[in-house]
Amino acid sequence: GAVVSQHPSWVICKSGTSVKIECRSLDFQATTMFWYRQFPKQSLMLMATSNEGSKATYEQGVEKDKFLINHASLTLSTLTVTSAHPEDSSFYICSPRTPGRNEQYFGPGTRLTVT
Amino acid sequence: AQTVTQSQPEMSVQEAETVTLSCTYDTSENNYYLFWYKQPPSRQMILVIRQEAYKQQNATENRFSVNFQKAAKSFSLKISDSQLGDTAMYFCAFMKSFQGAQKLVFGQGTRLTINP
Numbered sequence: 172g173a174v175v176s177q178h179p180s181w182v183i184c185k186s187g188t189s190v191k192i193e194c195r196s197l198d199f200q201a202t203t204m205f206w207y208r209q210f211p212k213q214s215l216m217l218m219a220t221s222n223e224g225s226k227a228t229y230e231q232g233v234e235k236d237k238f239l240i241n242h243a244s245l246t247l248s249t250l251t252v253t254s255a256h257p258e259d260s261s262f263y264i265c266s267p268r269t270p271g272r273n274e275q276y277f278g279p280g281t282r283l284t285v286t
Numbered sequence: 287a288q289t290v291t292q293s294q295p296e297m298s299v300q301e302a303e304t305v306t307l308s309c310t311y312d313t314s315e316n317n318y319y320l321f322w323y324k325q326p327p328s329r330q331m332i333l334v335i336r337q338e339a340y341k342q343q344n345a346t347e348n349r350f351s352v353n354f355q356k357a358a359k360s361f362s363l364k365i366s367d368s369q370l371g372d373t374a375m376y377f378c379a380f381m382k383s384f385q386g387a388q389k390l391v392f393g394q395g396t397r398l399t400i401n402p
Binding site for chain 2 (some may be wrong): 209212213215222228262266268273280
């Protein structure tokens with residue numbers, strides 16, 4: 172089966188600092204990456220979609236300068252939350268897809284707490 | 287745009303009972319995929335079952351089965367002989383296709399609790 176890792180699993184940072192979340196597909200090549208945010212007791216909300224080597228496409232209402240997504244390789248994508256604020260505290264989930272497999276995988280998620 | 291609606295925010299049943307979670311969706315597409323995902327307390331998303339719209343036969347995976355009513359745009363999940371480990375959030379999801387960057391559209395979720 173496909174293995175997706177996210178690092179860190181939990182991070183606490185101070186308001187105004189930046190945090191980078193890494194998502195790795197360990198045994199397949201992720202040509203497309205989806206990044207979701209999930210608030211407590213709510214559904215997953217798509218933030219952005221990226222294809223390897225291309226700029227990410229952001230959903231309406233998601234600030235591209237605040238949530239920087241890099242998908243420079245087929246096995247690694249990163250989400251950087253810049254100048255984090257308490258309202259950015261949430262659970263962030265990466266979800267890679269690879270061609271030829273009709274399935275979308277999910278990372279274990281990263282819990283971000285901004286104090 | 288496609289939408290997915292789960293009308294039951296919470297459900298609770300006794301262990302070994304059967305429970306059905308409801309899901310309706312709206313789309314003008316003829317071919318598409320439907321999914322049920324489970325999110326246990328660990329928050330790892332787990333695929334429970336999926337249905338391809340062109341297949342008339344309802345999908346089953348061990349104790350999990352679906353009732354797919356294409357004309358009614360309904361996609362319910364039945365869990366038989368429920369177990370404590372089935373306690374989780376369950377999300378119904380729709381996707382047009384796996385081509386390109388087609389998105390998964392999630393419902394609001396149903397929190398299912400299995401009581402001992």
